[in-house]
Amino acid sequence: MRSGKIAPAYYIYGDEAYWHDRLISLLSDAFPDGTEHVSGDETTWQELQELLAQPSFFGPRLWVVRGAKHLFDQKPETWHISVAPGNCLLLSAITKNNPAPKALTQAISNAGGVVIKVAEPSWREAANWVRERLRSDGYTITRDAVETLILVAGRSIERLDKEIEKLELFVHPDNRITADHVLTVVAPDPQMNTFAFVDAVATRDRVKAFSEVEELVTRGVSPIFMIAVLGSHFGLMWRAKESSNKGITQDSLGKALGVHPYAARKALEQSRRWTFSQLEKAMRLLCHVDESLKTGKMDPVSSMDYVLVNLFA
CATH class of the missing domain: 1.20.272.10 (Zinc Finger, Delta Prime; domain 3)
Incomplete structure (x- = not known):
């Protein structure tokens, strides 16, 4: 996607909401004047197919379907997908397990689309993400602080991202985050705590x-x-x-x-x-x-x- 090549369709599922929002944001930036947001319980697969198959006279168009699980529950006769050049479909289902029928995921792959699974990261993955996220903003964090942050907030990237924003504001203008900062600022996750x-x-x-x-x-x-x-x-x-x-x-x-x-x-x-x-x-x-x-x-x-x-x- 960063190279400028966008697939005709994306299907993202998993309970890590951060990556759903991140993908939607990245694709929306690529379609600044032509992004439409709909809910899975407010449209049908047939309606989407008609919209996607028609070339847009107003430039490239992205269709974002949140809550796509409701769309999958409709069970149409066929999950065939056809996307006109310049159009793009993004289906988002924030669920732990994949709710889409195999016929749909196969149809997306056959059309040159991409199926993405996002789940809560491992401890190591979460720690690496925290360090990289802070490094990109010009901050450093001690090893004890990383461990404390994950122990207190959990491994959800969505939660970690929000807590990092609070930590950066708290330590500014300094750029080094310690375990004491984490214990002072970070709100504990009810389950992880x-x-x-x-x-x-x-x-x-x-x-x-x-x-x-x-x-x-x-x-x-x-x-x-x-x-x-x-x-x-x-x-x-x-x-x-x-x-x-x-x-x-x-x-x-x-x-x-x-x-x-x-x-x-x-x-x-x-x-x-x-x-x-x-x-x-x-x-x-x-x-x-x-x-x-x-x-x-x-x-x-x-x-x-x-x-x-x-x-x-």
Whole structure:
């Protein structure tokens, strides 16, 4: 696209909204006087086909269809696509899974179009994106600050982009961002901010753990989600403890566990507060509560109190 070559059709799906907006913006810039925005529930595939197949007398024209999933639900007889020279179609579906029928994606490919999947990036991808995003604006960020930013805000590029804008305004006219800046400015993601709760449990801070649970429940975070996060972390602490006993160094621990080095170091440090027997008991407890919640045998409101009382017993 940057080379000036634009495909006749684009279909982008995935739950990372930032890239949907980014692609729409880039294509709209290429069609400054001829961009039309429609919703998937306000048009039909037949209407779009008629518009796309007709050469425009007023110059190149881009048709952007947001909420394209509604369009796919119509199920026309055929998904044939024909785009007149100079026209372009962009279908956007912000969904985790691909809602388009195979016949449509095949038709887009046959017409010389492009199908793009965008999903939440890995930790490494998010960290690299943060550094590059700041570098392009003339800013630098410390390693600890990158780790803290992703831990607090999550890996969503859309959220990270908004938080970076706030950080740049906060540190200006300086151009170096530190972990202290992140902790001062960045708003925690309600789901990702369970790390404070997990830390409290992992470090056996009973008072803080109960306080964090109360705050998470107030924000609407489900007990099932909290149980899942705790279970994952206890499993990580077990593997970190086991790997350390086998002689794996801290420098190699992240690679051995398949997680970021920072998360590996932290899990190892916390695991020293627990014996293998205690870790096993905790994981069995979490599995039991998870199953009880999903089968309706336990009240969600009191489930986390039950978990914490037994973990700290």
